Amino acid sequence: xxxxxxxxxxxxxxxxxxxxxxxxxxxxxxxxxxxxxxxxxxxxxxxxxxxxxxxxxxxxxxxxxxxxxxxxxxxxxxxxxxxxxxxxxxxxxxxxxxxxxxxxxxxxxxxxxxxxxxxxxxxxxxxxxxxxxxxxxxxxxxxxxxxxxxxxxxxxxxxxxxxxxxxxxxxxxxxxxxxxxxxxxxxxxxxxxxxxxxxxxxxxxxxxxxxxxxxxxxxxxxxxxxxxxxxxxxxxxxxxxxxxxxxxxxxxxxxxxxxxxxxxxxxxxxxxxxxxxxxxxxxxxxxxxxxxxxxxxxxxxxxxxxxxxxxxxxxxxxxxxxxxxxxxxxxxxxxxxxxxxxxxxxxxxxxxxxxxxxxxxxxxxxxxxxxxxxxxxxxxxxxxxxxxxxxxxxxxxxxxxxxxxxxxxxxxxxxxxxxxxxxxxxxxxxxxxxxxxxxxxxxxxxxxxxxxxxxxxxxxxxxxxxxxxxxxxxxxxxxxxxxxxxxxxxxxxxxxxxxxxxxxxxxxxxxxxxxxxxxxxxxxxxxxxxxxxxxxxxxxxxxxxxxxxxxxxxxxxxxxxxxxxxxxxxxxxxxxxxxxxxxxxxxxxxxxxxxxxxxxxxxxxxxxxx
Numbered sequence: 001x002x003x004x005x006x007x008x009x010x011x012x013x014x015x016x017x018x019x020x021x022x023x024x025x026x027x028x029x030x031x032x033x034x035x036x037x038x039x040x041x042x043x044x045x046x047x048x049x050x051x052x053x054x055x056x057x058x059x060x061x062x063x064x065x066x067x068x069x070x071x072x073x074x075x076x077x078x079x080x081x082x083x084x085x086x087x088x089x090x091x092x093x094x095x096x097x098x099x100x101x102x103x104x105x106x107x108x109x110x111x112x113x114x115x116x117x118x119x120x121x122x123x124x125x126x127x128x129x130x131x132x133x134x135x136x137x138x139x140x141x142x143x144x145x146x147x148x149x150x151x152x153x154x155x156x157x158x159x160x161x162x163x164x165x166x167x168x169x170x171x172x173x174x175x176x177x178x179x180x181x182x183x184x185x186x187x188x189x190x191x192x193x194x195x196x197x198x199x200x201x202x203x204x205x206x207x208x209x210x211x212x213x214x215x216x217x218x219x220x221x222x223x224x225x226x227x228x229x230x231x232x233x234x235x236x237x238x239x240x241x242x243x244x245x246x247x248x249x250x251x252x253x254x255x256x257x258x259x260x261x262x263x264x265x266x267x268x269x270x271x272x273x274x275x276x277x278x279x280x281x282x283x284x285x286x287x288x289x290x291x292x293x294x295x296x297x298x299x300x301x302x303x304x305x306x307x308x309x310x311x312x313x314x315x316x317x318x319x320x321x322x323x324x325x326x327x328x329x330x331x332x333x334x335x336x337x338x339x340x341x342x343x344x345x346x347x348x349x350x351x352x353x354x355x356x357x358x359x360x361x362x363x364x365x366x367x368x369x370x371x372x373x374x375x376x377x378x379x380x381x382x383x384x385x386x387x388x389x390x391x392x393x394x395x396x397x398x399x400x401x402x403x404x405x406x407x408x409x410x411x412x413x414x415x416x417x418x419x420x421x422x423x424x425x426x427x428x429x430x431x432x433x434x435x436x437x438x439x440x441x442x443x444x445x446x447x448x449x450x451x452x453x454x455x456x457x458x459x460x461x462x463x464x465x466x467x468x469x470x471x472x473x474x475x476x477x478x479x480x481x482x483x484x485x486x487x488x489x490x491x492x493x494x495x496x497x498x499x500x501x502x503x504x505x506x507x508x509x510x511x512x513x514x515x516x517x518x519x520x521x522x523x524x525x526x527x528x529x530x531x532x533x534x535x536x537x538x539x540x541x542x543x544x545x546x547x548x549x550x551x552x553x554x555x556x557x558x559x560x561x562x563x564x565x566x567x568x569x570x571x572x573x574x575x576x577x578x579x580x581x582x583x584x585x586x587x588x589x590x591x592x593x594x595x596x597x598x599x600x601x602x603x604x605x606x607x608x609x610x
Contacts, residue, residue, distance in 0.1 A: 017030065018254065026068050029041050029054070030061070034059040078224070082223075090179055090180055090188060095164065095184075096164055115267075118156065127158045127430055127431065127433065132433070132493045152508060158430070160394055162181050164182045166215060166449055167447065169448050205270075209271050213241060217453055227242055235275075236275075263300050263305050275310055276288060276309040289326070291307065293322050295307065308332065311333070314373060334370055341363065346406075359538070360538040364545070367425060380531075389428065392407070394432060403443045413605065419510070420558070426524065431511075438507050439495065444481050445488075446488045446489040465480060503586060506586040514578060517578055523552045533548070541564075543558050554610045559604065568597060574599075576591050576609055592607045
């Protein structure tokens with residue numbers, strides 16, 4: 001896609017220091033390489049390779065090449081071995097084992113000078129995986145979906161990791177070149193075009209980034225330094241990334257500059273940090289707090305980049321300002337809500353769901369508290385928007401053996417009821433791609449590793465489910481799709497035709513109405529900007545949530561079972577603002593009955609009353 005180049009954004013006060021930096025007088029190559037004694041820059045030129053010696057600058061090696069420019073491909077030779085790509089490569093056009101490529105960020109002229117990201121409290125997030133969002137699987141083809149999403153009321157798109165990964169397709173959590181947008185998606189130019197188009201369409205762009213481990217294939221950092229990882233701590237992926245051991249200062253610089261690189265060179269609006277519980281740091285200033293402060297000090301505009309953490313820690317420390325000993329994040333993924341909904345709609349008590357009762361009483365507590373059980377610092381005055389709620393995401397679908405979506409395995413009316421609950425609560429809602437039109441395609445776990453690693457991944461995937469009752473039979477486990485089979489990736493792509501006809505259109509109409517109401521209703525708006533008490537009452541399979549703000553109240557009722565009656569004084573002064581039984585969304589036409597002091601909630605339905 002070609003971008004119209006006009007209205008360049010104002011220059012940033014931040015300047016990069018790592019990797020290959022293109023300037024007016026050539027390229028400065030700078031790499032942290034304390035391990036090798038001799039580092040040589042190898043330029044891969046049309047006329048042949050050229051060897052350029054580097055000079056030592058402490059633990060860094062530097063070479064300035066006046067006749068190099070954008071598009072120059074290069075690698076480093078370390079003590080005569082290699083050559084190897086640059087750990088801070090801006091582009092890997094031949095994928096992770098090929099040469100690095102220089103990129104000039106100033107060559108792209110942005111059209112988003114007037115862009116202002118929405119307030120975090122107003123975000124409606126749409127999680128997507130670039131490779132499966134569209135049949136084309138690129139940034140350019142993803143652009144084609146932006147206007148449809150904005151028309152629904154989505155105002156932020158969250159991308160699963162786009163850092164360069166091994167092979168042709170991957171979830172992205174095996175990234176190894178964190179500065180280089182993946183070539184199969186369109187590389188650096190493609191990501192810039194996508195962000196510029198998203199801003200033009202009115203959507204913020206949030207990037208999922210992984211700082212807790214490196215992928216298992218194509219990670220060359222250990223050849224340059226022994227200090228990227230530390231055996232001082234371990235996590236589910238092995239040795240931890242080093243944030244508090246010898247050499248950690250430069251590892252921290254690597255991460256902080258990576259974030260600033262995407263804020264200033266790609267105009268990214270925010271970040272979701274993967275598995276922050278596995279970012280282990282016992283130093284006086286935790287890396288996460290330094291991340292928040294660094295982004296605050298180096299803003300691209302008036303608003304600091306959003307920060308969202310993925311963690312099961314249930315600790316309000318994430319929300320507290322860094323000056324008060326917190327991490328200064330805007331929100332966390334609060335999975336208790338998802339787990340509560342899922343165990344109600346399809347009772348499961350295995351794995352990480354084993355501790356959930358699957359009752360509306362338990363779900364009500366998750367809503368009223370944000371976390372079902374607070375395990376760290378308790379939340380007090382932090383607004384409800386600090387909790388990101390969802391009923392589907394890449395993990396919760398993809399980590400099922402067959403990748404089935406909740407809207408496929410649950411009853412239609414119950415899924416619609418759960419959707420209204422999600423969209424009208426004051427917590428920040430997040431949808432997973434295709435959810436808005438009841439997408440039927442699975443989201444499976446897929447990889448494209450080398451043969452030996454791929455075999456281990458396939459075996460491990462099937463072994464992972466051996467403890468589950470339904471997979472105790474080895475013959476059944478053999479039916480679990482092979483992550484290495486290209487069909488596993490292809491079957492995970494959305495069928496966008498489903499969004500263009502029949503029930504797909506009706507459900508999009510429903511989401512549009514719910515999100516319009518969420519944006520315009522004064523009570524819902526005020527509630528997500530503060531922390532008014534949320535009163536939860538459960539009865540059988542039904543739940544009633546009272547929201548009071550801006551001097552008014554709204555009542556949200558959801559019923560996953562048969563008809564239920566709630567006693568509610570003043571109910572006859574209420575009316576349904578939106579309910580799932582409305583016929584123009586494909587409902588039965590049966591609405592809640594508000595008589596005297598009672599609310600009669602039809603079976604398998606939900607409504608917002610006001």
